[in-house]
Amino acid sequence: MRYFTGFLLLALLLAYRPGTAQPTRYQTRAGTVSFFSASPLEDIEARSQQLAAVLDTRTGQLAFSVPIRSFQFKRSLMQEHFNENYLESEKYPKATFSGRLLDWKPETLAAAGAVPVVAEGDLTMHGVTRHLKVPGTLTPLTGQLLLNASFSVAPAEYNIDIPALVRDHIAKSVLVTVRLPCTPVAVATSASQP
Numbered sequence: 192m193r194y195f196t197g198f199l200l201l202a203l204l205l206a207y208r209p210g211t212a213q214p215t216r217y218q219t220r221a222g223t224v225s226f227f228s229a230s231p232l233e234d235i236e237a238r239s240q241q242l243a244a245v246l247d248t249r250t251g252q253l254a255f256s257v258p259i260r261s262f263q264f265k266r267s268l269m270q271e272h273f274n275e276n277y278l279e280s281e282k283y284p285k286a287t288f289s290g291r292l293l294d295w296k297p298e299t300l301a302a303a304g305a306v307p308v309v310a311e312g313d314l315t316m317h318g319v320t321r322h323l324k325v326p327g328t329l330t331p332l333t334g335q336l337l338l339n340a341s342f343s344v345a346p347a348e349y350n351i352d353i354p355a356l357v358r359d360h361i362a363k364s365v366l367v368t369v370r371l372p373c374t375p376v377a378v379a380t381s382a383s384q385p
Contacts, residue, residue, distance in 0.1 A: 214375030218245040222371040228362040237262040251295025286316040305330045319349040338371040
C-alpha cells in the first residue's frame with residue numbers, strides 16, 4: 192500500500208503543470224458580426240462569419256478584427272457598393288477593436304448564465320479610430336465563453352461618405368451585433384518549452 196501511495200503521489204506531481212488548470216486566453220476565428228439599418232427605400236443588412244477575436248481572462252483585454260470584404264449581403268449590387276463606394280475595402284481592408292472589459296474579475300468565469308459586461312476600447316474602421324463603451328454579456332459555457340454585444344455606429348463618424356442622392360433615405364446610425372464563441376487557447380507548458 193505504501194508503494195501504491197508513493198506511486199500515486201509521484202504520478203500526480205508529474206502530471207501537474209502550472210498554468211494549465213484554468214485557461215487564460217480564449218479565441219475565435221469564426222465569430223459573427225452583422226449590421227442592420229432600416230431605410231424607407233430598402234433595409235441594409237449584412238453579416239460576416241470571419242470575425243477573429245481574443246480575450247485574456249486574467250486582464251479582461253479584448254481584441255477583434257474582421258475583413259471588410261467578408262460581409263455578405265442579400266443583393267450583390269449592395270455588396271459591391273458597400274466595398275467600393277462606402278467602406279473602400281481595398282484601401283481599408285479590415286475593422287478592428289482593441290480594448291478591455293471594464294471592472295473585470297476572473298471570478299466571472301465561475302458564474303452560471305449570462306453576466307453583464309461593458310467593453311471599452313478603440314474601434315477602427317475606414318481609417319478612423321473612435322473610443323467606445325459597449326454593453327454586452329459574457330456567458331461561461333462548457334469549454335467556451337460566449338460574448339454578445341450590440342451597439343450603434345454612425346457612418347459619418349467614420350468618414351463614410353453617403354451620396355447625396357440616397358443620404359436622406361438611409362438611417363444616420365447602423366446597429367452592429369457581435370457574437371463571439373471563444374474556445375481556450377492551448378498554452379505550452381514549461382515542461383515542453385526549451
